[in-house]
């Protein structure tokens with residue numbers, strides 16, 4: 001029985017995708033979603049492990065791939081990033097090191113492509129730290145009690161026109177808003193062609209008791225300033241109607257448009273709550289209501305980041321305050337990153353190069369990933385013993401510089 005790690009060929013996609021789906025429980029994807037996934041798979045970046053002895057005449061027993069995304073980093077630049085995804089190993093082949101061999105292969109490939117960063121969302125967060133990925137952004141889930149909380153309001157909301165539209169037909173309008181928001185928040189991904197269709201997939205089998213997907217546009221003077229995509233799950237309890245508005249997306253270019261959209265969502269008849277699966281942790285909604293406790297907040301880590309080339313990654317972002325620090329980086333999985341790096345930068349730009357100067361902070365590449373987008377501070381990592389200060393004063397200065405005024409956020413998985 002011979003196994004071989006090799007690239008995916010286009011004609012093999014169906015068997016490869018079936019192997020991937022099986023590892024996640026084997027539920028078939030709805031046809032439209034499967035076709036879209038096929039279209040979005042970058043075959044040249046997808047691979048797996050083939051076993052001659054699997055399924056009689058051979059078959060895939062492990063899969064992995066990545067997407068060529070552009071990630072917004074602090075300062076607003078779009079940096080090439082490998083969006084790692086589609087990772088699976090069949091139960092017959094688990095815990096023999098196949099994942100480890102795929103991660104090694106993939107990171108070498110990403111490096112060869114010249115992408116300084118890799119990023120992923122994890123099915124189980126405990127898996128990826130050993131490969132140098134650190135949690136870098138959180139998402140906030142909310143279940144808002146719209147019976148007890150007044151609807152958000154701001155001067156000017158009455159001037160916003162709200163228009164219900166067909167979600168698929170309004171994609172271009174929504175994407176224009178989205179594209180303007182991407183550079184303003186670290187962690188967001190520039191939308192590649194085809195990805196804009198994912199938020200409007202609406203297979204009846206996946207609605208889980210909710211109705212059709214709806215879209216509302218917020219317009220001022222004929223210009224689309226925001227949108228929300230949502231579905232209503234009807235409900236009734238002893239006190240009467242208790243439906244839930246399930247929000248998939250809510251985005252706006254200004255505070256008034258945002259407040260108008262939330263006011264609309266709060267006010268949908270026969271509902272008593274609004275559930276949102278992901279918002280940034282610094283979301284404005286928290287300040288549009290008088291009582292955050294009734295927002296049913298839950299935090300999760302979302303995006304994991306891994307510097308693949310430490311020097312290029314650290315030089316690709318800017319720093320909130322001037323910083324000049326020597327980092328001693330450990331990275332047993334990608335040893336080309338190991339050693340001392342001098343990072344010098346400010347709000348205008350940065351450089352990062354190897355140095356023989358004495359180290360001032362010591363950390364692994366995983367902590368660098370966690371701090372990279374400004375979502376977790378170097379000081380908080382130091383408090384957990386994960387960053388060591390070797391020169392007094394170096395920690396606070398670097399920690400402040402790495403911060404971001406806007407919390408990083410990944411609006412959607414991949």
Ligand SMILES: CC(=O)SCCNC(=O)CCNC(=O)[C@H](O)C(C)(C)COP(=O)(O)OP(=O)(O)OC[C@H]1O[C@@H](n2cnc3c(N)ncnc32)[C@H](O)[C@@H]1OP(=O)(O)O
Pocket residue numbers: 023024084085086087088089090093094095096097098099100101120121122123124126127130
């Ligand atoms: C980015 C994404 O696509 S996330 C999706 C990941 N895929 C899934 O969750 C699908 C279901 N799970 C699987 O397919 C597999 O169990 C995988 C991919 C998670 C693991 O594959 P394996 O080939 O068994 O992993 P491998 O044997 O290479 O293990 C490498 C290390 O990871 C550890 N590990 C593997 N799975 C897990 C887990 N679920 N939780 C914690 N640690 C894990 C192993 O113990 C091993 O640890 P070590 O460094 O101490 O030796």
